[in-house]
Amino acid sequence: MIAVAMYTGINGLPLWPIAILAILYPVFLITISTNIRWNVFVKGYHHQKKHPKKEVCLTFDDGPTQVTPHILELLDKYDAKACFFCIGKQMEKHPEIVQEIIKRGHTIGNHTYSHTRKMGFLSSKSIAREIDACNIVANNITGLNLQFFRPPFGIINPKTKRAIQKTGHRVIGWNLRTYDAILNNETKIVDRVKRKLQPGDVILLHDNKEQTVTILEQLLIHFESNEYQAIRPDQLFKIHAYI
Ligand SMILES: [Zn+2]
Known part of the structure; x- marks a missing residue:
């Protein structure tokens, strides 16, 4: 019956093109919302194209955790700077690590x-509340007012856009994923990043994964032998991390 209606449709016009569009539209929306680099809804900073110097940004999401101090040690050892996109709840658990990140010359972002896993379904008001609450925690610990924002799961939809317009944050994305939170093969992860590495890249890592420590050390050794310098996003893009 449905198949017949699809074909004959209303007044003889077939319904199947509408049915196909109805199926494809949500897929299209999810695709453009999760591809942060495409800048569909918000212009973000994802990499510096044709950067003349061998400089890249290391960024760490989802901390601080017990893994973060090991990462800080490595960054110091190889004279590298980074940006940590911290979760408010995690900062409440480890305020001393947040202070240590700042003390060692790195930046933090929101x-x-x-x-929440429901990020893609939140209203713009709830997203703005999530961002504001994170800024308040960071401000209580460091006295800084975070200007950088990285959306969880890289989701930027029209509601995120409205929330960011309200809070006034700058979106810092990435153009080189390590997949350190998904894959378990450290050698494969490192080899892939080495192969793709370009000046001006922004690299996504996670400081809540133990394997990230090993991955990071191998990347830093590669940077050193290829004369790459890891700098902070505020240095790469010449923008302020705090207001
Ligand atoms: Zn995250």
Whole structure:
């Protein structure tokens, strides 16, 4: 019956093109919302094209955790700077690590208060509340007012856009994923990053994964032998991390 209606449709016009569009539209929306680099809804900073110097940004999401101090040690050892996109709840658990990140010359950015899995379904008001709450925690610990924002799961939809317009944050994305939170093969992860590495890249890592420590050390050794310098996003893009 449905198949017949699809074909004959209303007044003889077939319904199947509408049915196909109805199926494809949500897929299209999810695709453009999760591809942060495409800048569909918000202009973000994802990489510096044709950067003349061998400089890249290391960024760490989802901390701080017990893994973060090991990462800080490595960054110091190889004279590298980075940006940590911190979750509000995690900063409440480890305020001393947040202070240590700042003390060692790195920057921190906003990664929402709770990093909820429902992020893609929240209203713009709720997203703005998540961002504001994270800023308040960071401000209580460091006295800084975070200006950088990285959306959890890289989701930027029209509601995120409205929330960011309200809070006034700058979106810092990435153009080189390590997949350190998904894959378990450290050698494969490192080899892939080495192969793709370009000046001006922004690299996504996670400081809540133990394997990231090993991955990071191998990347830093590669940087050193190829004369790459890891700098902070505020240095690469010449923008302020705090207001
Ligand atoms: Zn995250």
